Amino acid sequence: MRFILDRNTWQEIFGSISKNKVRTVITVIGVLWGIFIYIALSGAAKGMDNGFESMFEQIAKNSLFVWAQNTSMPYEGYKTGRPMQLKLEDATMIENRIPEVEYIAPRNVRGFFGSTPPSIGRGNKMGSYPLFGDFPAFTKIAPKKIYDGGRFINDEDIAQARKVAVIGERTQKELFDKGENPIGGFIKIDDVYFQVVGVHKFDQSGGFGGDGDIFIPFTTFRRLYNTGENVGWFSIAAYDDADVVQVEENIIDLLKNIHQVHPDDERAFGSFNLGEQFNKIVGFANGITFLSLVVGIATILAGVIGIGNILLISVKERTKELGVRRALGATPAEVRNQIILESVFLTVVAGVMGIILGAMTLAGINNLTQDIDFPYTNPTVPIPYVLGALVIMVVLGTLIGLIPAQRAVSIKPIDALREE
Amino acid sequence: MIEIKELHKSYKMGANSLHVLKGLNFSIKEGELVAIMGSSGSGKSTLLNILGMLDEADSGEYTLDGVPIKNLNETKAAKYRNKFLGFVFQSFNLINYKSALENVALPLYYQKVPRKQREEKALKYLEQVGLKEWAEHLPNELSGGQKQRVAIARAMAAEPKVLLADEPTGALDSKTSYEVMDLIQKINDQGNTILVVTHEEDIAHMCKRIVHLKDGVIVEDKKVEQVRASQYV
Ligand SMILES: Nc1ncnc2c1ncn2[C@@H]1O[C@H](COP(=O)(O)OP(=O)(O)O)[C@@H](O)[C@H]1O
Ligand SMILES: [Mg+2]
Numbered sequence: 001m002r003f004i005l006d007r008n009t010w011q012e013i014f015g016s017i018s019k020n021k022v023r024t025v026i027t028v029i030g031v032l033w034g035i036f037i038y039i040a041l042s043g044a045a046k047g048m049d050n051g052f053e054s055m056f057e058q059i060a061k062n063s064l065f066v067w068a069q070n071t072s073m074p075y076e077g078y079k080t081g082r083p084m085q086l087k088l089e090d091a092t093m094i095e096n097r098i099p100e101v102e103y104i105a106p107r108n109v110r111g112f113f114g115s116t117p118p119s120i121g122r123g124n125k126m127g128s129y130p131l132f133g134d135f136p137a138f139t140k141i142a143p144k145k146i147y148d149g150g151r152f153i154n155d156e157d158i159a160q161a162r163k164v165a166v167i168g169e170r171t172q173k174e175l176f177d178k179g180e181n182p183i184g185g186f187i188k189i190d191d192v193y194f195q196v197v198g199v200h201k202f203d204q205s206g207g208f209g210g211d212g213d214i215f216i217p218f219t220t221f222r223r224l225y226n227t228g229e230n231v232g233w234f235s236i237a238a239y240d241d242a243d244v245v246q247v248e249e250n251i252i253d254l255l256k257n258i259h260q261v262h263p264d265d266e267r268a269f270g271s272f273n274l275g276e277q278f279n280k281i282v283g284f285a286n287g288i289t290f291l292s293l294v295v296g297i298a299t300i301l302a303g304v305i306g307i308g309n310i311l312l313i314s315v316k317e318r319t320k321e322l323g324v325r326r327a328l329g330a331t332p333a334e335v336r337n338q339i340i341l342e343s344v345f346l347t348v349v350a351g352v353m354g355i356i357l358g359a360m361t362l363a364g365i366n367n368l369t370q371d372i373d374f375p376y377t378n379p380t381v382p383i384p385y386v387l388g389a390l391v392i393m394v395v396l397g398t399l400i401g402l403i404p405a406q407r408a409v410s411i412k413p414i415d416a417l418r419e420e
Numbered sequence: 421m422i423e424i425k426e427l428h429k430s431y432k433m434g435a436n437s438l439h440v441l442k443g444l445n446f447s448i449k450e451g452e453l454v455a456i457m458g459s460s461g462s463g464k465s466t467l468l469n470i471l472g473m474l475d476e477a478d479s480g481e482y483t484l485d486g487v488p489i490k491n492l493n494e495t496k497a498a499k500y501r502n503k504f505l506g507f508v509f510q511s512f513n514l515i516n517y518k519s520a521l522e523n524v525a526l527p528l529y530y531q532k533v534p535r536k537q538r539e540e541k542a543l544k545y546l547e548q549v550g551l552k553e554w555a556e557h558l559p560n561e562l563s564g565g566q567k568q569r570v571a572i573a574r575a576m577a578a579e580p581k582v583l584l585a586d587e588p589t590g591a592l593d594s595k596t597s598y599e600v601m602d603l604i605q606k607i608n609d610q611g612n613t614i615l616v617v618t619h620e621e622d623i624a625h626m627c628k629r630i631v632h633l634k635d636g637v638i639v640e641d642k643k644v645e646q647v648r649a650s651q652y653v
Contacts, residue, residue, distance in 0.1 A: 011535060012529060015517075015518065015522065016517070020517065320513065321515050321516075323513075324513045324515060325515075325526070325530075326498060326501075327472070327474065327501060327507050327513075328501070328502065328507070328526055328527040328530060328574070328578070329498050329499065329501050329502020329503075329527055329530035329531065329578070330498060330530050331494070331495045331498040331499065331530075332494045332495060332498070333495065334498075334530065409494075412474075413474050414469055414474040414475050417474070417509065417513065
């Protein structure tokens with residue numbers, strides 16, 4: 001230990017390394033490249049991971065959507081091509097029959113999916129915004145951040161079919177004056193006055209929902225547009241430990257049963273399983289991380305083996321020098337430690353340079369992707385990974401240094417010094 | 421300072437064995453300047469390597485400064501070499517990527533002398549061999565004679581009890597050889613014990629005593645009138 005901390009040791013090692021520049025540079029490049037690949041790849045994978053994470057932050061990861069389409073098979077006297085319609089009672093059935101469902105939110109919309117947008121305005125200011133009829137449960141599936149002082153639709157709103165609305169940031173900007181408090185203010189939706197009870201925050205990084213969306217109670221929506229028991233689609237969240245693919249299947253089967261659809265009809269109900277997509281993406285990101293780990297480690301290993309090789313050659317070249325050192329009083333341990341330390345030092349220097357270079361590359365990529373719509377955030381390699389890589393390099397450097405070091409001490413000084 | 425008794429050494433080569441040293445006896449006192457003479461292959465280097473603890477005798481006794489040298493492991497031998505002995509080789513054996521100063525300072529590094537003192541001391545010895553101005557030069561920027569003087573400075577820097585020189589002038593022309601011998605004589609004048617292996621008569625006569633080896637035995641061991649090298653320089 002004293003040997004490692006001794007300044008003289010390092011002067012000697014630094015001397016030997018800096019005086020053999022070509023060898024040092026070649027050696028360093030191998031390991032540098034390895035650690036660079038490792039850092040750059042795993043950082044990029046992490047960045048993508050983070051990107052997807054923040055995209056999915058606004059919606060339950062185990063969520064799925066179900067909507068109605070037309071049948072594609074005749075069944076029980078019904079002809080093919082019969083239009084399907086989801087009903088409010090379907091939600092109750094699903095909740096009662098499928099225990100894996102944690103939340104179910106029936107939803108309706110105007111001004112989205114091709115339907116005519118409602119006319120929305122305030123005084124002489126007008127705008128076009130999608131209008132959703134929602135239950136409070138919707139925020140359990142796709143959490144909405146509401147600005148201070150406001151709230152989302154609650155059970156009272158539903159029960160009394162209150163004329164209240166939660167508006168988006170853009171809606172606020174376009175319909176209200178600067179500095180004006182929108183809460184308590186009134187907007188006109190298709191000639192009916194609604195009181196604003198909340199403004200929801202729009203998250204730039206996410207891909208769900210817009211900054212102009214207006215939410216009103218489901219029951220109010222029903223009264224306004226005479227939709228009766230009809231539901232546009234269901235947003236559903238399954239429990240975290242549920243198998244979302246299975247839940248999706250169960251729900252569709254149940255709906256087919258209720259609506260008398262052929263069990264094999266694939267078209268009657270449409271669904272989109274976010275949970276499944278999410279799992280695929282997570283799997284993809286994990287795969288990339290794992291791949292970068294394997295590639296990185298393999299490259300580092302190759303680099304370190306390269307160091308070992310070059311040190312081995314250099315030990316042969318330096319046979320005479322090592323003999324002279326022994327004649328001048330270097331003990332075998334001192335010779336061995338010097339070679340090992342040279343190996344470790346080269347490895348670590350190369351590693352640190354690779355880490356710095358990799359980090360710079362990651363920062364560069366981060367800057368480039370800042371403005372474009374690509375799920376890529378904060379591509380950092382976790383510190384433990386970096387430290388782990390350094391530890392691995394020290395260990396590998398030592399192990400690989402042992403071979404040339406052993407070679408160096410196995411040469412007797414008298415043989416090293418023999419005059420030809 | 422040095423005492424050997426019935427020193428034997430043979431080299432095994434397959435089934436054969438070559439008996440190189442066949443029972444050598446002598447003793448060298450402090451301050452002596454001894455030439456080991458003999459033709460090529462007579463065992464001079466073998467003897468010097470044993471005295472230098474780079475090799476071990478098969479049998480016999482070797483005492484250095486009162487310490488019996490026997491059954492040394494490599495570590496112990498390294499420590500003794502560092503403490504007791506200075507080496508000068510025919511081919512100089514300077515480390516080519518180190519400056520003259522760093523070369524001279526190297527044995528002090530293995531003595532764990534701090535760097536500042538190491539450099540001061542190394543510079544002092546470079547000055548003694550007249551190469552202070554060349555301290556920062558690499559060996560390949562020096563002439564043969566200069567290299568050997570750096571090597572001698574390096575051997576002396578550790579302040580050894582005995583200086584062992586194996587054909588120190590073997591790679592030099594006669595003028596440079598005399599310069600090196602002049603230096604060796606001056607170091608001896610300061611009271612240092614020196615052994616010089618040579619096969620050249622004139623070099624041997626610049627020492628104070630000649631031990632003549634032939635076929636592995638000492639055929640002659642005589643004191644001589646020292647020829648001063650300075651008169652030829
Ligand atoms: N390591 C060795 N293995 C076998 N034979 C050796 C070895 N070293 C020296 N010899 C032989 O021993 C003899 C003496 O060698 P050496 O001591 O180098 O002689 P000198 O230095 O007087 O020329 C020579 O015949 C040489 O070939
Ligand atoms: Mg010889």
